[in-house]
Amino acid sequence: MSLELFLVLASALFCVGLFGALTQQSIVMLMMGLELMLGGVILAAGAAWHYIAPATADGQVLIVVAITAMAVEMAIGFAVVTALFRSREIDMTDMAAELRE
Amino acid sequence: MSALLWTLIALPLGAGVLLALAGRRADRAAPLVAVGVSASTLGLAITASLRHPAVEAPLMEGLPFRIAVEGLSGVLVVTVTAVTLAVLLFSVAEFGAHEARARFFGLMLLFAGSMLVTVTATTLPTLLMGWEVMGATSWALIGFWWREPERTAAADTAFLTTRAADLGLYLAAGAALAAGPGPLSLDGLASLDAPWSSLVTAGILIAAIGKSAQLPFSFWLSRAMQGPSPVSALLHSAAMVVAGAYLLLRTGPLLDASGWGADAAAWVGAATAVALGVVAVAQTDLKQLLAASTCAQIGFMVLAAGVGATTGVALQLMAHAAAKSLLFLVAGAWLTAWGTQRLPELRGAARAYRTVGVLCTVGALSLAGLPPLSLWAAKDVLLAGALEDSSWLYTTGLAAAVLSAVYSVKILRFAWDRPEPKPRDGQPIPLGAVAPLTLLALACLALTPVAFPPLRDALSKYLGTQGQPSPLVWEFALSGGLTFAASAVAWGWGTRRVPLPGRLKAGSENWLVLEWAARVLLVSPTLRIARAAAAFDDQVLDRSVEASARGTLKLARWTNRLVEGAVDGAVEGVATASRRLGTWARRPQTGQLHQYLAQAVAAFSVIAVVLVLVR
Numbered sequence: 001m002s003l004e005l006f007l008v009l010a011s012a013l014f015c016v017g018l019f020g021a022l023t024q025q026s027i028v029m030l031m032m033g034l035e036l037m038l039g040g041v042i043l044a045a046g047a048a049w050h051y052i053a054p055a056t057a058d059g060q061v062l063i064v065v066a067i068t069a070m071a072v073e074m075a076i077g078f079a080v081v082t083a084l085f086r087s088r089e090i091d092m093t094d095m096a097a098e099l100r101e
Numbered sequence: 102m103s104a105l106l107w108t109l110i111a112l113p114l115g116a117g118v119l120l121a122l123a124g125r126r127a128d129r130a131a132p133l134v135a136v137g138v139s140a141s142t143l144g145l146a147i148t149a150s151l152r153h154p155a156v157e158a159p160l161m162e163g164l165p166f167r168i169a170v171e172g173l174s175g176v177l178v179v180t181v182t183a184v185t186l187a188v189l190l191f192s193v194a195e196f197g198a199h200e201a202r203a204r205f206f207g208l209m210l211l212f213a214g215s216m217l218v219t220v221t222a223t224t225l226p227t228l229l230m231g232w233e234v235m236g237a238t239s240w241a242l243i244g245f246w247w248r249e250p251e252r253t254a255a256a257d258t259a260f261l262t263t264r265a266a267d268l269g270l271y272l273a274a275g276a277a278l279a280a281g282p283g284p285l286s287l288d289g290l291a292s293l294d295a296p297w298s299s300l301v302t303a304g305i306l307i308a309a310i311g312k313s314a315q316l317p318f319s320f321w322l323s324r325a326m327q328g329p330s331p332v333s334a335l336l337h338s339a340a341m342v343v344a345g346a347y348l349l350l351r352t353g354p355l356l357d358a359s360g361w362g363a364d365a366a367a368w369v370g371a372a373t374a375v376a377l378g379v380v381a382v383a384q385t386d387l388k389q390l391l392a393a394s395t396c397a398q399i400g401f402m403v404l405a406a407g408v409g410a411t412t413g414v415a416l417q418l419m420a421h422a423a424a425k426s427l428l429f430l431v432a433g434a435w436l437t438a439w440g441t442q443r444l445p446e447l448r449g450a451a452r453a454y455r456t457v458g459v460l461c462t463v464g465a466l467s468l469a470g471l472p473p474l475s476l477w478a479a480k481d482v483l484l485a486g487a488l489e490d491s492s493w494l495y496t497t498g499l500a501a502a503v504l505s506a507v508y509s510v511k512i513l514r515f516a517w518d519r520p521e522p523k524p525r526d527g528q529p530i531p532l533g534a535v536a537p538l539t540l541l542a543l544a545c546l547a548l549t550p551v552a553f554p555p556l557r558d559a560l561s562k563y564l565g566t567q568g569q570p571s572p573l574v575w576e577f578a579l580s581g582g583l584t585f586a587a588s589a590v591a592w593g594w595g596t597r598r599v600p601l602p603g604r605l606k607a608g609s610e611n612w613l614v615l616e617w618a619a620r621v622l623l624v625s626p627t628l629r630i631a632r633a634a635a636a637f638d639d640q641v642l643d644r645s646v647e648a649s650a651r652g653t654l655k656l657a658r659w660t661n662r663l664v665e666g667a668v669d670g671a672v673e674g675v676a677t678a679s680r681r682l683g684t685w686a687r688r689p690q691t692g693q694l695h696q697y698l699a700q701a702v703a704a705f706s707v708i709a710v711v712l713v714l715v716r
Contacts, residue, residue, distance in 0.1 A: 022698045093693055 266311020
């Protein structure tokens with residue numbers, strides 16, 4: 001196992017996530033794409049810590065902070081989506097176009 | 102000393118202005134005030150003529166306001182103020198209570214004040230100031246009854262005529278200034294250089310003969326008779342009309358120095374004396390007769406001013422002022438009593454009012470120049486000066502003297518004829534009006550000894566003109582005899598029509614058709630030029646302006662229709678197109694990421710296809 005392999009895996013995850021975020025119209029699928037991209041980033045960060053500076057704990061802390069922030073973001077996102085769906089039965093981005101103009 | 106002279110001119114001017122401004126509110130007080138002012142002015146004038154004061158005040162740069170009483174102006178100051186007082190006294194009694202008395206007395210005082218400025222002025226600008234105010238007041242006085250259009254028209258004629266002649270004085274002042282800067286004092290005009298002195302002489306000559314109603318300006322005096330009789334008594338016998346002769350006398354050295362001015366003045370005077378004498382003989386209206394005789398008598402003064410007989414002029418001026426204002430006032434009194442001033446209708450007027458008749462006789466005999474009355478001797482004194490100059494002038498003067506006897510006796514012949522007229526509206530002549538007439542008649546008589554030595558010598562000494570030719574015994578005898586003969590013939594001829602050839606008679610009755618001539622020669626061409634200029638203005642200038650405005654308007658409409666439409670349309674089109682493009686451009690911007698991706702895929706596919714195809 002080596003750093004390159006992890007970075008390849010992380011970039012593959014990020015690309016899959018980006019593709020999902022760009023192509024999907026369903027909000028749930030779109031948010032799954034975002035999760036995948038963040039997962040890729042966190043994987044790359046963890047690999048970089050492990051292979052470059054394993055002695056210090058700062059990298060780990062940083063990664064935990066990023067994961068926490070991601071979890072909170074996603075929770076808020078899903079809360080908004082749930083609220084939208086409950087009030088107007090919206091589950092696709094095209095249907096939530098009322099902020100246009 | 103200076104306060105005396107300032108008061109002399111300020112008193113009548115100030116009181117006159119105040120009265121004229123006060124209007125009808127002051128009507129009741131006006132006669133009293135005017136007579137009081139006039140009497141005190143007379144007192145001041147007599148004092149001034151004895152003391153010879155002179156004052157000066159700054160007026161313009163290098164042109165001071167300068168007045169002085171000396172010699173000739175002393176005589177004139179007293180004459181003017183005395184006649185003013187007599188005329189105002191007469192007006193108090195005669196001028197109806199319903200008339201605008203404040204305006205009348207105010208204007209009379211204003212006139213007297215300006216006349217005083219005129220005769221005391223020693224510089225041209227000062228003289229001009231008095232001269233102009235005098236002309237303006239004379240206009241207001243002649244047109245006193247301004248509700249009657251013919252009277253205001255007469256005032257206009259008189260004013261315009263004298264005003265036109267007055268321009269000569271401006272010419273003179275301008276020429277004198279051009280010749281050299283200075284105070285333009287009247288005595289200093291004689292020392293001007295050659296071309297300028299002729300201009301100054303011409304200007305002064307024109308102004309003087311215009312104001313004195315000499316030929317060819319005489320007609321304005323005929324029209325001026327439309328004014329009230331007291332106005333005629335003051336303005337057209339003693340004051341305004343003698344101003345011209347006085348001016349010529351004051352500028353005598355200039356007339357001599359110019360080489361031709363003195364002869365011109367003398368001959369204009371002589372011609373007027375004869376021609377207007379004939380006119381006076383032909384008149385059937387009392388006031389017109391008196392007006393023509395005024396022109397003739399002032400002709401004597403102008404003649405004498407031309408030959409430099411100052412003593413004769415002073416005598417003639419005083420005696421004529423007294424006699425003529427007396428006669429004018431008598432005419433006014435008769436006009437009030439009978440409502441007419443036509444001689445045939447006044448037949449026997451003197452019999453009805455004996456006192457006035459006798460006073461009138463004194464005035465008329467004095468005017469006739471019958472020995473031993475003052476005008477007879479005065480004429481001889483001034484004709485003695487003319488004889489020294491040329492015997493032709495003397496002969497002309499004698500002929501004019503004979504004519505004056507004829508027309509004066511004509512008045513008397515009508516006035517004393519039978520039968521007595523019935524007083525039309527029974528208005529008696531008030532006693533207060535007879536008193537000033539008596540004073541004037543007494544003045545006529547009292548002036549007689551002044552014309553003879555030793556009083557005449559004293560007068561000459563006062564005027565500073567000793568050594569002038571005095572008439573010989575044969576001259577006195579000749580003129581006296583001729584006058585007597587003429588009077589006798591005129592009395593004998595009676596009230597029949599004047600024996601003159603038809604055309605001459607018609608011309609004389611019409612004042613030698615001078616007004617017609619002035620109309621044809623001056624007024625009509627001026628009016629015609631004015632009309633032509635007005636037509637040019639209307640037809641060419643006005644129309645071209647209108648046409649250019651209309652053209653501009655048309656051009657503007659055409660521009661609006663064609664160019665503006667195109668420009669407007671283009672701007673609108675650009676705006677519409679931009680708006681549509683904007684709408685189109687906004688359509689793909691949906692905010693949906695997946696749609697942007699689809700658009701990017703499509704665009705890149707197109708670019709790829711193009712690249713492949715182009716390569």
